[in-house]
Amino acid sequence: MDWKEYLQKEKHCSCGKNHVCDIEEIIIEDGAIKRLPQVLGKHKYQKLCVVSDLHTEQAAGLMVYEELEKAGYAFEKVVYQDEELVPDEDALIYLFTRVPNDCDLIIAVGSGTINDLCRYVSYKMKMDYYIVGTAPSMDGYASNVSPLIIRHLKTTYEARPARVIIGDLDIISQAPLHMIAAGAGDILGKYVCLTDWQLAHIVNGEYICPEIMELVRESIKKVAENAEKAAHRDKEAIGAIMEGLVLSGIAMSYIGNSRPASGSEHHMSHYWEMMFLLDQQPDPLHGTKVGIGTVVAIRLYEMLKEKREILFPLEEPSFDQELWTEKIKEAYGPAAPGVLELEKKIGKNSDGEVLRRRSVFQEHIEEIFKVVNELPKAEEIIEILKSMEAPYYPNQINVSEEVFARGIYYAKDLRNRFGLLQILFDLDLQEEFIQSLIQEIY
Numbered sequence: 001m002d003w004k005e006y007l008q009k010e011k012h013c014s015c016g017k018n019h020v021c022d023i024e025e026i027i028i029e030d031g032a033i034k035r036l037p038q039v040l041g042k043h044k045y046q047k048l049c050v051v052s053d054l055h056t057e058q059a060a061g062l063m064v065y066e067e068l069e070k071a072g073y074a075f076e077k078v079v080y081q082d083e084e085l086v087p088d089e090d091a092l093i094y095l096f097t098r099v100p101n102d103c104d105l106i107i108a109v110g111s112g113t114i115n116d117l118c119r120y121v122s123y124k125m126k127m128d129y130y131i132v133g134t135a136p137s138m139d140g141y142a143s144n145v146s147p148l149i150i151r152h153l154k155t156t157y158e159a160r161p162a163r164v165i166i167g168d169l170d171i172i173s174q175a176p177l178h179m180i181a182a183g184a185g186d187i188l189g190k191y192v193c194l195t196d197w198q199l200a201h202i203v204n205g206e207y208i209c210p211e212i213m214e215l216v217r218e219s220i221k222k223v224a225e226n227a228e229k230a231a232h233r234d235k236e237a238i239g240a241i242m243e244g245l246v247l248s249g250i251a252m253s254y255i256g257n258s259r260p261a262s263g264s265e266h267h268m269s270h271y272w273e274m275m276f277l278l279d280q281q282p283d284p285l286h287g288t289k290v291g292i293g294t295v296v297a298i299r300l301y302e303m304l305k306e307k308r309e310i311l312f313p314l315e316e317p318s319f320d321q322e323l324w325t326e327k328i329k330e331a332y333g334p335a336a337p338g339v340l341e342l343e344k345k346i347g348k349n350s351d352g353e354v355l356r357r358r359s360v361f362q363e364h365i366e367e368i369f370k371v372v373n374e375l376p377k378a379e380e381i382i383e384i385l386k387s388m389e390a391p392y393y394p395n396q397i398n399v400s401e402e403v404f405a406r407g408i409y410y411a412k413d414l415r416n417r418f419g420l421l422q423i424l425f426d427l428d429l430q431e432e433f434i435q436s437l438i439q440e441i442y
Contacts, residue, residue, distance in 0.1 A: 001028070001243050003025075003026040006021050006023075006250050007021055007023050007024065007025070007026065008020075008021070008022065008023070008024060011211075011254070013209060013211050013212075014210060014211060015207075015208070015209035015210065015211065015212075017209065019209075019211075019212070019254035019255070020254070021142070021161065021250050021253045021254060022144075022160060022161055022163070022253070023142055023161050023162065023163065023164070023165060023250070023253070024163045024164055025039060025163075025164045025165070026142075026164075026165045026167075026246060027039070027164070027165070027166050027167065028165075028166075028167035028169065028239055028242050028243060028246070029167075029168075029169060029239075030168070030169045030170055030235070031168060031170060032166045032167060032168040032169070033060065033063050033064060033067055033132060033166060033168045033171070034067060035166070036064065036067045036068070036071075036107075036130075036132070036166065037067055037068070037070070037071035037073075039130075039164055039166075040071070040073065040105075041071075043105075043128075045073075045104050045105040045128075046074075046102075046104055047074060047075075047076075047100060047102050047103050047104055047105075048068065048073055048074065048075035048076070048103070048104075048105050048106075048107060049075060049076045049077075049078060049098075049099050049100065049103045049105070049106050049107070050064055050065065050068070050075050050076070050077055050078070050106075050107045050109060051078045051079075051080075051095065051099075051106055051107070051108050051109065051110075051114060051117075051118050052077075052078075052079055052080070052108075052109040052110055052114065053079065053080040053081075053082065053085050053110060053113075053114060054079065054080070054081060054082075054083070055134075056109045056110035056111075056114060056134045057079050057109065059109075059134045059135075059171060059174075059175075060109050060132055060134050060168065060171050061077075061079070061109045063168075063171075064107060064109055064132055065077070075107075076098075076099075076100055076103065078095065078098045078099065080094070080114075084282070084283070085113045085114070086113070086149060086277060086283075087113045087116045087117050087146070087147070087148045087149060088148065088149045088150065089150060089151075091113075091117055092117060092120065092121065092148070095117055095118070095121045096121060096124075096125075099121060099125065103125075103127060104127050104128070105127060105128050105129065105130065106118050106121065106122045106127060106128070106129040106130075107129070107130045107131075107132060108129055108130065108131045108132065108162070109131075109132045109134065110131075110132075110133075110134050111133060111134055111135045111137045111138060111141075111179070112137060112138040112140060112285070112286055115131050115133075115138075115140050115141060115162075116140060116146040116147060116148060117146070117148075118131070119131075119140075119143075119144075119146045119159045119160070119161075119162065120146035120148065120157055120159045122159075122160075123146075123158075123159040123160050128163045129162055129163065130162055130163060130164040130165075130166065131162040131164075131165050131166070132166045132168070133165065133166065133167045133168075133171075133172055133242070134171060134172065134175065135172055135175035135176070135179035135180065135182075135183070136167070136172050136175065136179070136180055136183040136230075136238055136241045136242040136245055137175065137179040137180070137182040137183045137186075137285060137286075137287055138182065138183060138186050138245065138285075138286050138287050139183075139186045139187060139219075139244075139245040139246075139248035139249050139252075139261055140249060141162065141165050141167075141245060141246050141249050142161050142162070142165060142246045142247075142248075142249025142250045142252070142253055143161060143249040143252045143253060143258070143261075144158070144159055144160050144161045144252060144253045144256065145157065145158060145159055145252065145257060145258055146159045147258075147270075149273075149274070149277065151334070151335065151337075151338065152274060152277070152278060152332075152333070152334045152335035153274070153332075153335040153338040153339070153414075154270040154271075154273060154274055154414065155338070156257075156258055156415075161249070161253050165246060167239075167242045167246075169235050169238065169239050169242075172238060172242060173233055173235045173238045174233075177231060177388065177389060178285065178288065178389075178390065179285065180230055180231070180238060180241065180388065181231070181287070181288065181291070181385065181388035181389065181390035182285040182286065182287030182288045182290075182291070182390075183223075183241050183242075183245055183287055184223050184227045184230070184241060184287070184291065184384065184385070184388055184390070185287040185288055185289075185290050185291020185292070185294065185385065185390060186245065186248075186286065186287035186290050186291070187219055187220055187222075187223040187241070187244050187245060187248060188220070188223065188224070188290075188291055188294050188381055188384065188385075189261075189262075189263070189265040189266060189290040189291065189293065189294045190216050190217075190219065190220050190248060190260075190261060191220060191294065191298065191375055191376060191381075192263045192264055192265040192293075192294055192297040192298065192301075192375075192419075192420070193216070193259075193260060193261055193262055193263035193265070193266070194213055194216060194217070194260070194263075195263070195301065195371055195372060195374070195375055195420070196263035196264055196417075196418070196419030196420055197213070197259055197260065197263065197419075198213075198371045199368060199371060199372075199418070199419065199420075199423070200417070200418040200419065202360070202364050202367055202368055202371075203357050203360045203361060203364070203368075203418060204357070204360075204418050206418065209254075209255065209260075212251045212254055212255055212260050213260065215247055215248075215250065215251045215254075215260075216247075216248060216251050216260050216261065218244075218247055219243075219244040219245070219247040219248040219251070220244070221244075222240045222241065222243055222244035222247070223240075223241050223244045223245075224384060225240070226238075226240040226241055226244075227241070227384045227387055227388055228384075228387040228388070230388070231387055231388045231389065248260075248261050249261075259417070262417075263297070263417075263419050263420070264293075264297045264300075264411070264412070264419040264420040264421045265290055265293035265294045265296070265297040266290055266293065267293075267407075267411040267412060267414055267415060267417075267419070267421060268289075268293040268296060268297070268407040268408070268411045268421075269286065269289035269290045269292075269293040270411065270414055271403075271406070271407040271410070271411040271414065272289055272293075272394070272397075272399050272403060272407060273286070273289060274332070274335060275399075275403045278333055278334070278335075281398065284391075284397045288390065288391065288397065289397065291381070291385050291390060291391075291392065292391060292392060292393060292394055292396070292397065292399075294381055295378050295381050295382055295385070295392050295393065296394065296408075296437065297420055298375055298376070298377070298378040298381060299378045299437060299440070300408070300420055300424065300433055300437070301372050301375055301420060302377070302378060303429075303433050303436065303437075304372065304420075304423070304424075304429070305369065305372060305373070307429065308365075308369060311362075311365075311427055312358075312362055314358065314427065314428055315428070316351075316355075317351045317354040317355060317358075317426075317428075318351065319349050319350055319351050319354070324343075324349065325340060327409070327410070328340055328343075328410060328413065331406045331409070331410045332410070339410075339413050339414065342413065342414075342415075342416060343413060346416050348416065348418075348422065349413075349425065354425075354426050357418075357422075357426050358426055358427070361423070361426070361427075393441050394441065395441055395442055401438055401442050404434075404437075404438065404441075404442075405434045405438065408421060408424065408430060408433070408434050408437075409425075409430055409434070412425060
């Protein structure tokens with residue numbers, strides 16, 4: 001794939017904005033790590049810092065050390081010793097204290113968590129970073145934001161993309177199958193992201209870019225067409241999935257936030273993740289949760305279609321701020337203050353806002369359901385996930401009925417971002433749809 005059309009040039013877009021992606025080079029090929037010294041040779045980096053964890057050091061870090069040593073580069077090694085690394089305050093502080101002040105380049109070796117931590121720390125320390133991917137497991141390689149868990153709350157922080165992305169097919173094709181499937185799950189979620197984004201444009205007048213949407217669709221196509229072959233470790237198929245993941249990140253980089261790549265399926269996934277961590281349970285990979293969130297979200301959209309003819313009229317909304325506050329405290333525990341603060345600031349659940357959105361929804365109902373009808377069936381997503389031996393229902397990853405229900409009720413309150421979950425709240429459909437899905441899944 002020729003990445004030059006996307007990188008380091010201003011793209012004058014039909015949406016009226018100019019998009020720029022600051023990534024300098026993307027190398028996805030056999031033996032890509034061997035090209036690291038050649039790429040470094042274009043700059044005058046003096047002091048490098050290679051960051052990995054116990055697993056990614058073995059997968060690719062040792063090869064990175066070897067290439068750097070052969071080329072005569074001085075570098076520090078930072079290796080997280082955590083068996084399950086979490087992108088929280090502890091992990092951030094550790095990295096800030098270990099990266100030398102005179103370091104001018106961080107080379108991250110890993111996938112999701114390592115990438116998020118290094119992206120944020122390099123941004124704050126005003127230095128470049130490269131990422132050497134170890135698995136096609138998530139779409140953050142080219143992203144310019146870092147999702148981190150601060151004070152128990154999953155929050156997306158501004159950062160900047162890696163200067164160089166290296167995906168060595170010899171390495172990523174050997175990644176555990178559940179990590180390859182997680183990458184596919186992360187991209188399949190874009191079906192819901194794009195639907196949510198278009199509805200936010202219709203209902204709230206939110207900015208939308210058709211060309212970025214097309215870029216995301218291209219990333220979905222790459223994954224959907226190659227998922228089954230990738231499960232059999234076909235290098236070409238795994239390369240295509242990695243390309244799809246990077247394309248999705250470029251879409252985020254162009255727009256400056258995660259809107260094209262994160263919708264209601266991600267919000268449910270983030271909520272589940274926070275609950276796993278609070279309960280000190282094993283937390284499945286991000287993309288694994290997103291794949292399951294995608295099945296749930298599409299089922300909810302299918303149920304919405306079934307109710308189309310009887311959605312209106314509705315009883316007047318009566319948002320009980322006190323009761324909702326108590327429910328948020330129950331649902332989020334120590335993370336509740338951040339959620340309550342967001343609603344206080346924007347008031348998206350207020351009766352006035354609900355009435356306004358209902359009115360626009362009713363007025364544009366044809367247009368809205370035209371968008372919803374473009375979604376694939378939930379069963380199609382299930383079949384793709386099954387072909388990769390991946391879970392597709394929340395009970396398969398130990399999401400309890402209670403956490404599942406709370407996710408549909410309250411995951412919308414994690415972000416100021418309109419989508420499916422807010423629609424269910426606005427149209428008073430949460431309870432009915434939750435009970436139906438619990439019967440179906442559990």
